[in-house]
Amino acid sequence: MKIFDITIILFALTCLILCDHQLKFFYPADNQNIHYTGRIDFSNPRKPRLSGAGSYFQCKFSGSTCDIFIEDQNLNNYHNYLAIVIDGAYLGRLQLNKNQNTYSLAQNLKDTVHTLLVSKATESQIGYVDFLGLTCKEILPFEKTEKRKMSLLAIQLPVAAV
Numbered sequence: 001m002k003i004f005d006i007t008i009i010l011f012a013l014t015c016l017i018l019c020d021h022q023l024k025f026f027y028p029a030d031n032q033n034i035h036y037t038g039r040i041d042f043s044n045p046r047k048p049r050l051s052g053a054g055s056y057f058q059c060k061f062s063g064s065t066c067d068i069f070i071e072d073q074n075l076n077n078y079h080n081y082l083a084i085v086i087d088g089a090y091l092g093r094l095q096l097n098k099n100q101n102t103y104s105l106a107q108n109l110k111d112t113v114h115t116l117l118v119s120k121a122t123e124s125q126i127g128y129v130d131f132l133g134l135t136c137k138e139i140l141p142f143e144k145t146e147k148r149k150m151s152l153l154a155i156q157l158p159v160a161a162v
Contacts, residue, residue, distance in 0.1 A: 024065060028133040034059045035142050039124070047071075051128045056119035063137025066106040066116060072096035075127030082129070085117040093121050096129065113140060 027034070030045040038055025040048050048057070072080050079098075084091040084105055094103060105116065120129055 024063070024067075024135045024137060026133055026135050027139045029057075029131045031059075031133070031139055033139045033141055034134075038120075041128075047130045047132060049128045049130050050120045051124045053120055053123050056117055057131060058115065058117040058142065059134070060113060060115050060140040060142050061134075061136040061138065062111070062113050062140060064107070064109045064111045065104070066109075066114070066134060066136045067102055067104050068118060068134045069101055069132035070096060070103060071101060071130040071132065072098055073127030073129070074098040075125075078122075078126045080126055080129050081121040083119040083121040085115075085119075087114050101132070111137075 028046055029048050034057055036048060036057045038050065039052030040050050040055050042048055070082070080096045081093045082096065083093055086106055086109070091105070106114070
């Protein structure tokens with residue numbers, strides 16, 4: 001009987017080791033580790049609405065996969081596009097579909113820490129994009145970026161009097 005129990009345990013351990021199954025958890029859009037920049041409507045914090053081109057959200061996640069949940073307004077049957085950047089590498093533009101809400105952004109990455117930036121790549125007259133959340137192994141705290149500084153240059157031009 002002990003040999004049978006050991007065989008079952010070894011079989012289960014082998015399956016766990018050989019299976020490339022990774023746990024993924026859903027993180028809603030109002031997670032404190034997701035940072036937003038740009039023209040974004042937060043009237044519903046669990047569903048931020050990206051409207052302007054260049055509006056983006058970013059986060060740091062661990063794991064080998066990442067999926068996002070998006071709703072496209074599909075205004076006048078136009079499709080929005082998102083620009084995807086993972087670990088500083090531009091992966092291209094993703095065309096959104098009215099009938100699809102889940103988009104797989106990363107598969108088969110190394111099971112380490114990654115950065116994700118998703119930017120709206122279409123103008124506001126195409127419609128808005130609602131971000132609902134993402135799935136990954138874990139979302140990690142994002143380092144605060146440096147405070148932005150603006151320098152003003154004043155040029156004095158001579159003006160002729162008439």
